[in-house]
Amino acid sequence: MFKKKVPLLKRYRQRFKIKPAPMWEALIVVLFGCVMIYTYSFAKKAVWAETTESNGPAQHVRVQVLNGCGVPGLATSFSERLRKASNTRFEFDVVDQGNFATFDVEETLVLDRNNSMDAALEIASLYGLPRDRVMHQALTDNILDVEVSILLGNDITHAQERRP
Numbered sequence: 001m002f003k004k005k006v007p008l009l010k011r012y013r014q015r016f017k018i019k020p021a022p023m024w025e026a027l028i029v030v031l032f033g034c035v036m037i038y039t040y041s042f043a044k045k046a047v048w049a050e051t052t053e054s055n056g057p058a059q060h061v062r063v064q065v066l067n068g069c070g071v072p073g074l075a076t077s078f079s080e081r082l083r084k085a086s087n088t089r090f091e092f093d094v095v096d097q098g099n100f101a102t103f104d105v106e107e108t109l110v111l112d113r114n115n116s117m118d119a120a121l122e123i124a125s126l127y128g129l130p131r132d133r134v135m136h137q138a139l140t141d142n143i144l145d146v147e148v149s150i151l152l153g154n155d156i157t158h159a160q161e162r163r164p
Contacts, residue, residue, distance in 0.1 A: 058088055061119040064096040064149040068105030074152055075099070082150075085126050090119055095144050105153040112136045113146050120148045127156070 063082060067075040079094040086092050108129060112120040115136060124134045139146065 058086065058091040059119065061090050061092050062095045062145055062147045063092050063123070064144070064146040065094055066098060066100040066149065066151050068100035068103060068108075068151045069154045069156065070103030074156070078150070078152060078156070082123070082126075087122075090122055092119075092123070095146060100151060105151055106155065107133060108153040108156045109151040110134045111149040111151065113139050113142060113149060116147070123148060123150065 063079075065075045065079045065082065075097040079097045082092045082094060108127075110120045110124045110129060110133060112134065113136075115138075117134065117136065120134045121131070124131065137149075139149075
C-alpha cells in the first residue's frame with residue numbers, strides 16, 4: 001500500500017549503481033582540512049605583515065653619545081647598550097662617544113641632527129625619556145654624518161640602574 005520512503009542519496013546510488021567509497025570520502029575530508037589550514041596560515045601571515053612596523057631592512061642610524069654628567073665610563077656603557085638595543089626598524093651605530101664640554105648637564109637630551117625625528121624618538125622611548133627631551137638641533141660641521149646625538153645628564157644614572 002504505502003511505499004517506503006528511501007532517502008534521496010540512497011535512491012541516487014541505487015539508480016546509478018554507485019557504491020559508497022569511504023576511502024575517497026576520508027581523503028576529501030583530509031584535503032579540505034589541509035586547505036583550511038593553508039588558508040588560515042596565509043591570512044595570518046598577511047595580517048602580520050600589515051601590522052609590523054618594518055617595511056624592509058632596518059634603517060642605519062649614526063649616533064653620537066656624550067657624557068654630560070661626569071660619571072666615568074657612562075658614555076661607553078650607554079653606547080654598548082644602545083648597539084644591543086637595535087631592532088627591526090633601526091640599527092644604531094655609535095660613531096662617536098666621549099665627554100661633553102661640561103659635566104653640569106641635569107637632564108638627558110636626545111638631539112636630532114637631520115630633521116628625521118623617528119630615530120631620536122625611538123631612542124628616547126627605549127630609555128623612558130619624555131618627548132619634550134627630544135629636539136632638533138643641526139650641526140654646523142657634521143664630519144661624522146651624525147644623525148642623532150645623546151647628551152647624557154645626571155638623571156640617566158638613575159634610569160640606568162632600572163634598565164637591564
